[in-house]
Amino acid sequence: MASPGGTSSGSSLLQTSGSEEDMQALMDQKRQKRMISNRESARRSRMRKQKHLDDLTAQVNQLRKENSRILTSLTFNTQHHSAVEAENSVLRTQMVELGNRLQSLSEILHCLNGNTTITSGLFCDGPQVNNSFSNPWNLMYMNQQPIMASVGNMFLY
Template sequence: MSQMKPTSSCSSQDDHRYAMMDEKKRKRMISNRESARRSRMKREQHIKGLNDQIFYYTNKNREMASKINDVMQRFTPLENENKIMTAQKEELSKRLESLEMMTSYYNEPNEFSSFMDATYQEPWINPWEPQTQYQPIMTSASGDFHF
């Protein structure tokens, strides 16, 4: 096969076509470069935003750790005081229960208590009242006292 040589009219059309293809390639190359530049800038902004978030959350974490430490320092004495008060409450509850049992025992009506109520009075309840009946003192002419 023999090669054909382009004629001059074909050559000018081919040159024009090549020039247009070169122009399209050049525009596409410029567009791709611009797109890559925008992509790099967007990625840099995203990385900067992530670094800002890291800084923000690191500071927030430090603040919260400090607050937790402060709360724990205030909580520990309160927790100890609460344990002491809980133990005291238990002790007082047991004492109250014991006293209630004693008062219920003393307040129960039984034969002995009704007998004691009728005949015996505690001397410290009414100390100004005599607990025994006075007996008159009999005197005799001889001066002997008889009771």
């Protein structure tokens, strides 16, 4: 004899197995959706990494160019500085030589003006010195040595 509970338990089994299949299908669908989402996320992540790498490579190239430009400028400025230092040394040497000449000429003029004093080892007896020295324009015709500075003395100052 069939009981109404027996029939209901049979249909309950069918409903349970159907809902389990639906649940399994739903879980499979969610898993598939998650896998697709993860793949898309990984693809976007790889793209971001590649873009970052490209940006860094471009920045490296730009910094290398800038470094090269700065190095060229530094080399030029160092050479210019060395040239200016050499010229400065020559000019200082010339300044000392011109100062010595000026002092000697001042002592000669001092003697020509009649002062009979000893100045820097020079003894003046008064106006007996040749009168051509008293006219400064006559000094142009004297045999004067040109002012020279040697390269060896360039870095002494």
